[in-house]
Amino acid sequence: MRPNQSGTGTSRNRAISGLFACIAAASIVAASPLHAEEAEPFRLCADPTNLPFSSDNPSQPGFYVEIGQALAQALGRPIAYDWYKSYFGKRTVRVTLLGKQCDAMIGLPRSEDFMGPAVIFSSAFASEGYALVAAKGAVIGGVDGLKGKRVAVQFASTPQNLLASRDDIQKVTVLSPEEAMQALDQGKADVAFIWGPVAGWLNKTSYNDRYQIQLTEGEGLSWDAAIGFAKASTELRDRVDAVLPQLQRTIAELAVKYGLPTGQPVRFGAAQPVPAGTTTGMGTGPSVVQVANVVASEVKGDASAPNAEAVGAGKEIFNGTCAHCHGPDAVQSERKIDLRLLHHRYGEDMRDTFWKTVHEGRPSKGMPAWKEVFTDEQFDSIYSFLLTVQAESND
Numbered sequence: 001m002r003p004n005q006s007g008t009g010t011s012r013n014r015a016i017s018g019l020f021a022c023i024a025a026a027s028i029v030a031a032s033p034l035h036a037e038e039a040e041p042f043r044l045c046a047d048p049t050n051l052p053f054s055s056d057n058p059s060q061p062g063f064y065v066e067i068g069q070a071l072a073q074a075l076g077r078p079i080a081y082d083w084y085k086s087y088f089g090k091r092t093v094r095v096t097l098l099g100k101q102c103d104a105m106i107g108l109p110r111s112e113d114f115m116g117p118a119v120i121f122s123s124a125f126a127s128e129g130y131a132l133v134a135a136k137g138a139v140i141g142g143v144d145g146l147k148g149k150r151v152a153v154q155f156a157s158t159p160q161n162l163l164a165s166r167d168d169i170q171k172v173t174v175l176s177p178e179e180a181m182q183a184l185d186q187g188k189a190d191v192a193f194i195w196g197p198v199a200g201w202l203n204k205t206s207y208n209d210r211y212q213i214q215l216t217e218g219e220g221l222s223w224d225a226a227i228g229f230a231k232a233s234t235e236l237r238d239r240v241d242a243v244l245p246q247l248q249r250t251i252a253e254l255a256v257k258y259g260l261p262t263g264q265p266v267r268f269g270a271a272q273p274v275p276a277g278t279t280t281g282m283g284t285g286p287s288v289v290q291v292a293n294v295v296a297s298e299v300k301g302d303a304s305a306p307n308a309e310a311v312g313a314g315k316e317i318f319n320g321t322c323a324h325c326h327g328p329d330a331v332q333s334e335r336k337i338d339l340r341l342l343h344h345r346y347g348e349d350m351r352d353t354f355w356k357t358v359h360e361g362r363p364s365k366g367m368p369a370w371k372e373v374f375t376d377e378q379f380d381s382i383y384s385f386l387l388t389v390q391a392e393s394n395d
Contacts, residue, residue, distance in 0.1 A: 041080035042072040045092075045102040048083040052201035052258035053107055056083055063197070063258045064106040067125065070250050071104075071227075074243040090115060090324035098230055098373055104240070110226035115320045118373045122227040122240050125251055129222025130159055131196030131261050132214040133184060133203065140191065140214060143169075143268055152180035152189035158220040159193040162268060178202065184211070196261045204259030213261040218268035231373065307384060314385030317378055325366075330389045340391040354383055 046065055048056035053064045061069070065081075072079035082102040086092050097105045098118055107128075108114060110121045132140050140146060143166070152172040153160040163169050172189045174180045180192040181202050192199065196215055203211050216222065229237045255262065319328055325337055332338040346353045358379055361369030374382075 043102040044068040045096040045105040047086035108228035110224040124224035133192040149190040200259035215265035217265040310384040314381035
């Protein structure tokens with residue numbers, strides 16, 4: 001019977017256990033900041049000077065950047081930025097997102113036609129589009145509501161294309177939304193038909209909410225905005241999709257903060273969509289003669305013509321990813337990047353040259369490597385499409 005010894009031993013054991021518990025707890029507390037620091041950052045691609053969407057100014061970061069910050073917090077990760085000018089369009093996406101310089105790009109149109117399948121998308125977080133800006137109280141029920149009015153439209157934009165055939169509407173062509181708002185403010189235009197988020201931001205920050213802004217909808221006039229990821233980032237995309245519903249209130253508050261227009265949109269008829277700031281119609285030039293039949297049998301080195309399904313798939317990938325530099329349907333007036341001349345340049349080495357270039361890239365000439373973006377089967381389909389457009393130079 002050693003009750004005292006037993007009691008003493010129990011107390012000692014409890015003391016030792018308590019000491020270990022304290023040490024363990026202290027270790028956990030001390031380790032927590034370290035783990036937080038070691039968490040991989042959520043790397044966001046953004047334009048440093050593109051308000052209301054993004055800015056490298058911490059006091060006014062922009063709608064997309066603040067959404068990115070909220071996402072990073074919800075994911076439990078610090079945020080980092082890769083700043084790159086967005087006016088390069090799809091090239092920006094290729095260099096930054098597909099070049100693995102960042103994990104996500106916020107504000108891309110949620111459409112498989114936009115660089116699919118190289119880019120995958122989250123659920124939509126907002127709807128964005130063109131808008132009508134006019135004096136408060138103006139009633140515009142659609143395109144007929146613009147009859148007899150002077151309408152400022154940006155050059156090569158969908159609104160300009162939509163109104164092109166309307167002789168009863170006077171078009172005031174401008175080069176930017178800022179210029180359109182100035183035309184409206186100076187009495188040179190009655191209505192500005194421009195990109196809605198920029199119109200709202202300018203109205204809020206430069207014109208003291210002087211104008212009313214009416215959203216529009218119709219083909220090429222509006223689309224869902226989403227977050228883009230490289231196709232290999234499905235796990236991150238799914239995690240973002242899981243937390244997006246929790247951020248809807250935050251996103252709505254940010255939209256108000258940055259002046260993005262809201263309300264029921266006015267419906268317009270069909271228009272051929274043309275991204276703002278771009279031009280169309282490359283032309284083939286007099287020195288190019290189609291000779292697709294000469295090389296149509298070169299797919300995979302056999303004598304069969306390109307498979308129609310493969311050609312269609314390749315054309316879709318090409319126009320979604322490659323057309324920004326090499327032209328829609330490979331129609332490109334700049335000879336050095338005209339892929340219709342591949343056979344003319346390389347002859348029997350055409351396929352080997354294509355294969356090496358798409359896999360390894362030509363970084364010194366601005367051509368990235370695509371081997372981690374597309375599969376060999378997809379490369380084959382792109383090659384099949386290119387075979388059908390080969391041409392021969394007469395000079």
